[in-house]
Amino acid sequence: MISRRQALALAAGAAAAPHLAAFRALARPLAYDLQPVPIGEGAWMVAGAQEAITFANGGAIANVAILDSEAGAIVIDAGPSRWYGEALRTLAERLTGKPVARVYLTHFHPDHVFGAQAFDPRLVAAPLGVIQGLKEHGDGFADAMYQIALDWMRGTEVVLPQKILGEGVEDFGGRRIRPLTLSGHTASDLALFDERTGILFAGDLAFLDRAPTTPHANLAAWRTSLAKLASILSVLLVPGHGPAEPGGRALAQTRDWLDAIEFIIRDAFERGLDPTEAMALPLPAWTRDIALARYEFVRSVQHFYPKLEASRWERVDETP
Amino acid sequence: MARIWVLLLLFLSVPLLAAAPTAVAAPTEDPLGSPLWRELAERYFGDAPVVFDDRVRVVVPVVVENQAQVPVAVDARGISSIEKLIVFADWNPIQHVLTLKPVSAAPYVAFRMKVEQGTPIRAAALAGGVWHVGGVYLDAVGGGCSAPAVARKQSDWYKTVGQTQGRLWREKDDWARARFRIRHPMDTGLAKEEPIAFFVERIDVKDADGAPLASLETFQPFSEDPTLTLLLRPADTSQPIVIEGRDNKGLRIRASLAAPAKQSWLAGHGSAE
Numbered sequence: 001m002i003s004r005r006q007a008l009a010l011a012a013g014a015a016a017a018p019h020l021a022a023f024r025a026l027a028r029p030l031a032y033d034l035q036p037v038p039i040g041e042g043a044w045m046v047a048g049a050q051e052a053i054t055f056a057n058g059g060a061i062a063n064v065a066i067l068d069s070e071a072g073a074i075v076i077d078a079g080p081s082r083w084y085g086e087a088l089r090t091l092a093e094r095l096t097g098k099p100v101a102r103v104y105l106t107h108f109h110p111d112h113v114f115g116a117q118a119f120d121p122r123l124v125a126a127p128l129g130v131i132q133g134l135k136e137h138g139d140g141f142a143d144a145m146y147q148i149a150l151d152w153m154r155g156t157e158v159v160l161p162q163k164i165l166g167e168g169v170e171d172f173g174g175r176r177i178r179p180l181t182l183s184g185h186t187a188s189d190l191a192l193f194d195e196r197t198g199i200l201f202a203g204d205l206a207f208l209d210r211a212p213t214t215p216h217a218n219l220a221a222w223r224t225s226l227a228k229l230a231s232i233l234s235v236l237l238v239p240g241h242g243p244a245e246p247g248g249r250a251l252a253q254t255r256d257w258l259d260a261i262e263f264i265i266r267d268a269f270e271r272g273l274d275p276t277e278a279m280a281l282p283l284p285a286w287t288r289d290i291a292l293a294r295y296e297f298v299r300s301v302q303h304f305y306p307k308l309e310a311s312r313w314e315r316v317d318e319t320p
Numbered sequence: 321m322a323r324i325w326v327l328l329l330l331f332l333s334v335p336l337l338a339a340a341p342t343a344v345a346a347p348t349e350d351p352l353g354s355p356l357w358r359e360l361a362e363r364y365f366g367d368a369p370v371v372f373d374d375r376v377r378v379v380v381p382v383v384v385e386n387q388a389q390v391p392v393a394v395d396a397r398g399i400s401s402i403e404k405l406i407v408f409a410d411w412n413p414i415q416h417v418l419t420l421k422p423v424s425a426a427p428y429v430a431f432r433m434k435v436e437q438g439t440p441i442r443a444a445a446l447a448g449g450v451w452h453v454g455g456v457y458l459d460a461v462g463g464g465c466s467a468p469a470v471a472r473k474q475s476d477w478y479k480t481v482g483q484t485q486g487r488l489w490r491e492k493d494d495w496a497r498a499r500f501r502i503r504h505p506m507d508t509g510l511a512k513e514e515p516i517a518f519f520v521e522r523i524d525v526k527d528a529d530g531a532p533l534a535s536l537e538t539f540q541p542f543s544e545d546p547t548l549t550l551l552l553r554p555a556d557t558s559q560p561i562v563i564e565g566r567d568n569k570g571l572r573i574r575a576s577l578a579a580p581a582k583q584s585w586l587a588g589h590g591s592a593e
Contacts, residue, residue: 052383147461215385272489272497274430274549276379276393295383302385309501309547313485316500316563317575 129188
């Protein structure tokens with residue numbers, strides 16, 4: 001995300017010397033411009049770009065939330081990089097006037113976790129499965145992020161949460177946060193319910209107006225988790241990607257997307273289509289308004305096809 | 321001047337010879353702008369005539385999810401009487417991915433390959449002594465060729481080598497569509513953990529009577545657990561299709577795809593024109 005000031009400087013530079021503009025953008029120290037939007041009593045959200053991870057957005061594509069409490073600031077997800085985490089910590093301290101008391105990581109994907117490095121690891125909490133996922137994939141994610149987001153990632157390393165989170169309510173001087181340990185988007189997904197405001201933070205179990213990602217998905221488990229989230233009486237739902245809204249649109253849309261792509265991919269597979277053919281199949285008309293629909297569908301074909309080939313095709317060799 | 325060249329060429333070693341200007345019939349301007357084009361054209365086409373031809377289509381995903389398993393389809397059905405089809409990737413450490421001889425098959429092959437970085441993926445079809453070349457630039461971050469096979473994480477990986485899975489579909493006009501997967505680590509020899517190349521180098525597809533339908537030479541950039549889609553024209557679509565393979569250590573692979581009960585959706589895709 002390029003700040004407004006950088007954009008102005010860029011525009012001025014472009015007017016003066018168009019060929020130098022891009023170079024100046026690179027030469028300038030990068031800075032995230034986090035814009036908190038109030039979403040309830042002592043609650044703010046910083047919206048991620050509805051985009052894929054690119055150098056232009058510095059990987060800042062996931063939603064992040066900050067809550068105020070008597071015990072300190074509570075941060076939900078930490079963003080894609082060390083710099084993002086540092087900016088987030090500064091913002092949380094400014095909004096609440098208190099140091100950070102807790103950082104929750106909803107799952108192990110890179111756009112949500114690497115900012116945790118800016119916080120005391122003893123304050124960073126996640127279910128055991130999230131920590132295991134980070135142990136297994138964290139370094140690979142960091143490498144991939146460096147290749148795409150380049151200098152935005154400077155100094156970023158995997159830091160494991162030291163607080164293993166269970167189902168018990170956490171009480172921050174009267175502000176009670178109820179963790180829900182679920183799965184489906186990944187093997188371990190955390191949703192959080194703020195009892196004071198009735199806001200439900202769904203992490204990447206819910207996407208809104210942006211196509212869900214499936215690199216580590218288990219669709220059956222995901223649907224079960226969506227049903228569980230739908231059963232919680234919330235006044236506002238904050239998805240991992242997309243706008244916060246009252247009502248269950250994010251949950252319904254996420255479920256509809258998963259149903260649609262699973263049907264298309266399985267049907268294509270059963271009909272003998274090659275994955276390169278499946279990727280080009282039409283998507284339902286309603287997905288036209290969903291950001292990155294084709295992009296994520298093409299990714300999902302690559303996630304699910306090899307699994308279908310391995311599990312659904314009969315053995316045909318004559319190996320004794 | 322010419323005489324000097326001849327004399328020089330006589331005394332130069334083979335690697336230098338490759339760098340010397342020779343009678344290459346390939347166009348010097350590469351539509352994909354790769355600095356390696358001329359060298360690769362010389363290697364694969366020698367002094368045979370070469371044309372860039374949009375009828376040789378290379379299909380790749382808009383986003384690569386796994387650089388060790390990039391789905392690619394090569395389709396030259398717009399050109400008739402193709403003798404062989406080769407696929408190579410300019411910026412791979414090993415460029416040659418496969419050679420297909422479609423004996424009684426469409427000049428079509430879909431597969432998955434490794435890429436080490438963003439690279440042109442090219443296909444060249446030899447028809448009537450002319451190479452018809454098509455390709456696309458594949459945008460990818462790297463590492464697919466120098467990473468060890470996933471199977472190597474398991475100590476008993478060797479138990480599944482050669483196992484084959486797949487299906488056959490009957491299509492219009494007595495064409496058959498074969499999709500299959502052969503378990504094999506396909507070690508490039510470039511991963512520091514597995515420094516010896518170990519890969520399936522030959523796959524022959526035949527009808528039940530042993531008549532060849534398609535033959536493939538496959539190389540190190542072919543993905544682990546080679547997975548293929550081929551369009552075949554067997555004499556009898558009610559008979560099974562035989563797959564015979566061999567790796568570079570001499571292991572024989574033999575499998576048989578049962579005659580199809582299913583009708584695929586595509587209509588008459590096998591016809592050349």
